[in-house]
Amino acid sequence: xxxxxxxxxxxxxxxxxxxxxxxxxxxxxxxxxxxxxxxxxxxxxxxxxxxxxxxxxxxxxxxxxxxxxxxxxxxxxxxxxxxxxxxxxxxxxxxxxxxxxxxxxxxxxxxxxxxxxxxxxxxxxxxxxxxxxxxxxxxxxxxxxxxxxxxxxxxxxxxxxxxxxxxxxxxxxxxxxxxxxxxxxxxxxxxxxxxxxxxxxxxxxxxxxxxxxxxxxxxxxxxxxxxxxxxxxxxxxxxxxx
Amino acid sequence: xxxxxxxxxxxxxxxxxxxxxxxxxxxxxxxxxxxxxxxxxxxxxxxxxxxxxxxxxxxxxxxxxxxxxxxxxxxxxxxxxxxxxxxxxxxxxxxxxxxxxxxxxxxxxxxxxxxxxxxxxxxxxxxxxxxxxxxxxxxxxxxxxxxxxxxxxxxxxxxxxxxxxxxxxxxxxxxxxxxxxxxxxxxxxxxxxxxxxxxxxxxxxxxxxxxxxxxxxxxxxxxxxxxxxxxxxxxxxxxxxxxxxxxxx
Numbered sequence: 001x002x003x004x005x006x007x008x009x010x011x012x013x014x015x016x017x018x019x020x021x022x023x024x025x026x027x028x029x030x031x032x033x034x035x036x037x038x039x040x041x042x043x044x045x046x047x048x049x050x051x052x053x054x055x056x057x058x059x060x061x062x063x064x065x066x067x068x069x070x071x072x073x074x075x076x077x078x079x080x081x082x083x084x085x086x087x088x089x090x091x092x093x094x095x096x097x098x099x100x101x102x103x104x105x106x107x108x109x110x111x112x113x114x115x116x117x118x119x120x121x122x123x124x125x126x127x128x129x130x131x132x133x134x135x136x137x138x139x140x141x142x143x144x145x146x147x148x149x150x151x152x153x154x155x156x157x158x159x160x161x162x163x164x165x166x167x168x169x170x171x172x173x174x175x176x177x178x179x180x181x182x183x184x185x186x187x188x189x190x191x192x193x194x195x196x197x198x199x200x201x202x203x204x205x206x207x208x209x210x211x212x213x214x215x216x217x218x219x220x221x222x223x224x225x226x227x228x229x230x231x232x233x234x235x236x237x238x239x240x241x242x
Numbered sequence: 243x244x245x246x247x248x249x250x251x252x253x254x255x256x257x258x259x260x261x262x263x264x265x266x267x268x269x270x271x272x273x274x275x276x277x278x279x280x281x282x283x284x285x286x287x288x289x290x291x292x293x294x295x296x297x298x299x300x301x302x303x304x305x306x307x308x309x310x311x312x313x314x315x316x317x318x319x320x321x322x323x324x325x326x327x328x329x330x331x332x333x334x335x336x337x338x339x340x341x342x343x344x345x346x347x348x349x350x351x352x353x354x355x356x357x358x359x360x361x362x363x364x365x366x367x368x369x370x371x372x373x374x375x376x377x378x379x380x381x382x383x384x385x386x387x388x389x390x391x392x393x394x395x396x397x398x399x400x401x402x403x404x405x406x407x408x409x410x411x412x413x414x415x416x417x418x419x420x421x422x423x424x425x426x427x428x429x430x431x432x433x434x435x436x437x438x439x440x441x442x443x444x445x446x447x448x449x450x451x452x453x454x455x456x457x458x459x460x461x462x463x464x465x466x467x468x469x470x471x472x473x474x475x476x477x478x479x480x481x482x483x484x485x486x487x488x489x490x491x
Contacts, residue, residue, distance in 0.1 A: 038317035169353035191455030
């Protein structure tokens with residue numbers, strides 16, 4: 001006898017597509033970005049990586065061009081998608097995920113600490129507070145990714161376009177100074193997101209493969225939601241969806 | 243063997259005619275007020291109480307460990323196998339992180355190209371088998387250029403024949419490939435390289451953002467690798483416990 005677990009559609013095809021588009025471009029942009037930075041003082045990847053990538057692509061100029069165009073495609077597609085789907089997808093997502101008050105941040109940090117401690121068999125006596133659609137760690141990560149992505153897109157465009165369009169020498173060092181700070185912000189934001197992505201990928205692949213499945217099919221098991229996200233389950237119940 | 247290009251400056255033969263600077267400006271069409279090379283004049287009173295002038299023709303020293311290459315975020319500053327330090331203008335952003343990194347103050351932002359300019363030992367001329375423009379024009383034969391790895395080259399012979407000095411200090415010793423002959427006179431401090439104050443943004447990136455980011459990502463990976471291993475061990479424990487209880491039944 002086959003046992004089919006009841007599921008519910010929680011993600012539309014376009015949301016799934018934009019998630020994987022984002023993931024693919026992140027991977028490409030991180031790999032090419034780490035290949036551009038060659039100097040020992042500022043390099044982020046082992047020395048072989050920039051050399052290898054620059055050789056494969058026929059020089060750093062091609063790599064910079066690929067990274068810059070890739071970055072603009074990434075920011076452009078996500079920006080247009082967000083504009084076209086502001087009401088249906090973006091605003092509800094932001095409402096669910098943005099951590100804007102200190103009280104919410106403290107609650108989410110506390111929930112995240114308990115979740116992480118449980119991974120190592122610690123704080124067993126403390127249970128994770130009931131979660132809505134996104135748990136504390138996901139909300140903190142989501143807020144950080146949104147803020148960092150905006151910073152990455154803006155600084156990235158300045159880094160790519162300003163040397164071509166602006167007169168650095170005539171600005172008495174101002175535009176060059178902005179360029180250098182944009183570089184620092186760009187790098188810091190990328191590293192922050194990467195920090196979060198390590199946890200994001202671990203949970204999706206190891207701890208909760210059900211959520212990875214949802215990001216492929218759009219379907220989530222009702223029992224999984226009931227167990228992991230009781231507040232969301234109650235909401236779905238109220239809406240008559242489960 | 244790959245060439246190792248060096249420049250020799252015999253300060254006793256320099257007459258400060260500035261022909262080298264003029265030739266360099268003409269060769270590279272540098273904007274007014276800018277030059278890729280220079281002649282520093284140092285005036286002092288000698289042991290006999292007489293005024294004396296020492297002349298030091300200078301330019302990029304094409305160092306073995308060039309800090310300008312180390313700090314360049316785009317890889318536009320690079321070093322050829324033969325030791326010549328170059329700037330790839332197609333990818334130089336003009337961010338000027340390399341400018342204070344050079345202790346010889348050999349780099350500047352070109353207001354026409356918006357990229358960094360510096361001496362390249364006239365690399366296009368060298369590749370054609372010619373001498374750098376400054377060397378070709380030097381009326382006193384004070385500048386001599388060539389391959390130090392070729393034992394038959396003039397520079398190799400001269401390096402063996404005379405006592406040459408480099409512009410290095412205890413603080414700055416990055417392997418310059420520019421030699422000076424002063425006939426035994428000490429090189430004045432004013433000519434020596436100096437560590438410049440770097441841009442705050444560059445220091446922040448180098449000393450805080452990059453190390454913290456790398457450590458943080460490494461730390462996170464270690465933490466979650468640990469969590470994964472613990473999960474595996476717990477699962478094995480569960481399975482063996484279950485198998486044990488089945489056998490008892």
